[in-house]
Amino acid sequence: MLDQQTIEIVKSTAPVLKEHGVTITKHFYKRMFENNPEVRQFFNHTNQKRGRQPEALANTVYAAALHIDRLEAILPAIQPALHKHKSLNIRAEHYPIVGANLLGAIQEVLGEAATPEIIDAWAKAYGVIADIFISLEEKLYDEAPWLGFKSFSIAEIIEETPEVKRFRLVANDGVVGTAVPGQYVSIQARIPGEEILHHRQYSVVETTEDGYWIAPKAEGLVSNWLHNQVIGTEIPVSAPAGEFVLEQTTRPLLLIAGGIGITPLFNMAKTAVRQGRSVTLLHAVRSMSLRPLGDELDELVNEGLQLRTHVDEVSGCLSEKQLEELDFEGHDVYTCGPNAMMETVVRVIPNARYEFFGPSANLVQA
Template sequence: MLTKQTIDTIKATVPVLEVHGLAITKTFYSNLFNDNPQLLNIFNHTNQKKDRQQTALANTVYAAAVHIENLEAIVPAVVQIAHKHVSLGILPEHYPIVGKYLLAAIKEVLGDAATDEIIDAWAQAYGVIADIFISVEEDLYKAAENNGGWRLFKDFKIAKIVEESDVVKSFYLQPADGSKLPAFTAGQYISIRAQVPNQEFLMNRQYTVTEGTEEYFRISVKREDDVNPNGVVSNFLHASEVGTNVQVSAPAGVFTLVQNEAPVLFISGGVGVTPLQAMLKTMENRKASFIQCARNERVAAFKETIEQQVAALGGTYKAVYSDTEGYVTKEQIAAVLEEGTEVYVCGPIAFMETVISSLVELNVPAEKIHYEFFGAAMALQIRTSK
């Protein structure tokens, strides 16, 4: 338990973290990897290059400071992050290393303003928060094992490759040892880890399980431009052949379908269609509509299958192509939105900000809006004006 003095000290740092949080986390990651380059085998390199991981950590540290008196308030965020951690192989022994470099970064950025009292208070707070993460993640590791899964990574091979559109291929992955695969919940993801040619460290990226059985997991991957650092693993897969070996984590993630009788509206942008079509495939006796946004019809993966499934569920399907229409509009969303609808949104960050802002303006309650990020979670800039 934290003392009142420690809590008060942490709360006093909230305004400072609001201003300097990102500088602290950038300094933290820079120093951490400079002294511990082996950790680059675990972390997503793209999220580092684009400051996504730094921003996500800054948000987490800030939220912890704001809610230091009631850390239960950040449990949903902790659970979401913990799922990502277990899919990347984060272990208890990593937390003391992180704590050491995080405290050093606070001291380096804030200088004399980071008094011994502040550093000591954050050391105590970090210990409590780290214990929460370690406990939640251990529960997730055990749950995966009890479900027939595994801890950390398992060797798989690419058993089949199917072209879904001009830019998307599906890869059917089977365990190298021929073992049976665990059940997963539609919307969950796995991490793919591989030794990519011309890369010093292992590269990893998370992909939605778009279909699966006891025999295989299917992931559906967009080919990226060669200049896009986000495409290292994706383009490695696109260049791979049947029989290529990769390492795979057990399914994880909390972006899954709420089980009730309310109608559902899925709104996808680009390859954000992958978790949404996985959820749609599991639905029965429940109305579902789908707005699929893509650059054009040639790159709209799963379009025909989604149309058929939506029709069978009594809903409406609409395709919106950005090369002719731009982003989906508030009016287009309103045309298929019913009272009480559960709305699921997935796609690039700017796309989700636009869509969720429209949903807010249409008075959709926050608890009815569900969304998932690619990579590290960051705060969305949502318009609330009407």
């Protein structure tokens, strides 16, 4: 528990963190990668360059300052990070590294404004926050079918579109755990010419008896590397993770996908259709030739899926007007796709659940 003085000091820093948070977190990552290069492998350096990861962390730190006296308020917001940490095998010993570099970054960016009292208060606050993360992540590890990464092999490759391939990954020890529809696995890539291991998360399109199907789009370092692999390639894979999952209800289901955002929603659609639920899936694409999992979706139509495919050659997204025409009252609604489209979806359908490919961000709903 934090004492009242510490709480008041931390809360008083919220305005400064709101203004300078991204500057602090950018410096934090630079500092940490220089001081502790062993943790570089856990981070997507494309998102680092684009500023997505520093922005996501800045939002988390700011929220922690605002709610330090009732941290339970931010628990829903940190669930994606907890599952991402599980998929990357982040452990308790990594948290002191983050804490030391975060406090150092605050001190170095804010200078004299970061008084000893402020640094001490944030050190105490970080300790409490880290303990919460570690405790919650331990529960996730306890539920996992295996810890860390283990060896899988590529058993089958299907070219879905010129941009997307589907890979069947088979566990070399024969032991797998079922991915709840919507979950993902992390793969570990050792890429020639790269100094560090790289990790990326891919939605599980289907769980098989001996592994998983994933369907990555060829964009980014790891996905392009994966597209160049052949049958028999061994790849370390994590246990399934992710909190964007299909709820087991009898309510009708409305799924709204944009492009490759179909991958987590496909498993939801297939599972729900076979459970006898009413399922409507809207899939926006730039062209029919670029429709991932198209044949599989058409097969689900024969089983009862209500499928609507929308082609927009420019955006590959659904418009606000099209969304407003939907009958979504009484439905469970899930969406995944470009952030701009998801912003529109949650503005029209505020209770829609959504999934980011990459660090969580703030969706602008007004």
